[in-house]
Amino acid sequence: MGILNLQAIESAFRKLQKVFPEINRSLFERRDALDDDVVGHMLEGYSMVDRLLAERVDIFAMGNLHYWLELNAIVLCGTADASACGRPLIEATEARFYEQPDGGIGDIVEWVNRNPGKSVWRRAAGVFIRILSEPQLFIEGNHRTGALIMSYMLAREGCPPFVLTEKNARAFFDPSSVFKKSSKRTVAMKMKMPGLTRAFAEFLEDQANEAFLAKPESLKASAGEETNPLN
Numbered sequence: 001m002g003i004l005n006l007q008a009i010e011s012a013f014r015k016l017q018k019v020f021p022e023i024n025r026s027l028f029e030r031r032d033a034l035d036d037d038v039v040g041h042m043l044e045g046y047s048m049v050d051r052l053l054a055e056r057v058d059i060f061a062m063g064n065l066h067y068w069l070e071l072n073a074i075v076l077c078g079t080a081d082a083s084a085c086g087r088p089l090i091e092a093t094e095a096r097f098y099e100q101p102d103g104g105i106g107d108i109v110e111w112v113n114r115n116p117g118k119s120v121w122r123r124a125a126g127v128f129i130r131i132l133s134e135p136q137l138f139i140e141g142n143h144r145t146g147a148l149i150m151s152y153m154l155a156r157e158g159c160p161p162f163v164l165t166e167k168n169a170r171a172f173f174d175p176s177s178v179f180k181k182s183s184k185r186t187v188a189m190k191m192k193m194p195g196l197t198r199a200f201a202e203f204l205e206d207q208a209n210e211a212f213l214a215k216p217e218s219l220k221a222s223a224g225e226e227t228n229p230l231n
Contacts, residue, residue: 002051002053002214003054003155004053004155004212004213005211005212006043006046006047006050008211009161009163012164012166013042013163015166016164016165016166016169017039020033020034020166020169021033023169026170027173028173028174028177031143031173038144041075041076041078042075042144042147044074044079045071045075045144045145045148046163048070048074049071049148049151049152052067052152053156059149059152060112065098065109068097068149069090069093072140075144075145076141089140092139093138093139096135096137100135100137102135102184103130103134103135103136103184103185104137107130107184108127108137111127111130112126112127120156121159121201121204122197123153124150124153124154125204126193126197126201127146127149128146128149128179129179129184129196129197130184131145132179132180133180133183134180134181134183134184135184135185147162151163154204154208155213160209160211160213161212161213163212165209167207168207171207175196175203178196
């Protein structure tokens with residue numbers, strides 16, 4: 001038994017998929033269709049997050065940062081044929097990820113290390129905004145990969161993962177459009193960042209759903225004497 005309730009997560013995505021065309025028409029900025037490939041790849045991404053959590057992998061540790069790139073490749077291409085992304089895209093994404101000034105993974109890890117006292121909701125929100133705002137961390141798939149990274153951060157500390165649902169989609173995508181169009185390099189954005197992070201953290205906490213976590217008794221049964229395998 002894993003940390004995440006993957007069955008509940010899949011159910012939420014399937015329900016969202018049915019109503020997403022209507023939701024999409026109401027957004028400030030239209031999103032790509034939520035087709036079977038997109039949903040399937042996201043579910044594979046959550047499965048990988050679940051494995052990382054169960055194995056207690058720290059994806060923020062040096063030497064483990066490649067897991068971020070793997071999650072990005074999964075949301076774009078799935079696990080069956082990651083090479084479908086094409087070597088040029090994979091290589092360009094990796095270069096951007098490690099080398100982008102004021103926008104690569106180093107910037108995100110440094111921010112997290114500077115803010116250990118903030119709540120996990122604030123840290124997850126801050127990481128997501130830094131993934132999405134310009135310059136974005138990945139060439140493609142920043143929203144989806146960012147959602148998985150937030151889910152990892154939240155569930156690692158015993159909170160429900162972030163899962164896009166029919167109830168929270170509008171509240172997720174509309175501010176995300178603002179983040180996407182903002183440059184983290186500008187003085188104005190640096191001044192706005194704390195307020196944006198606080199507001200998005202409140203959204204994350206308000207929509208948290210315990211149903212997306214595996215039941216404690218199941219975790220206990222799978223971990224022997226341990227009641228919380230994340231400790």
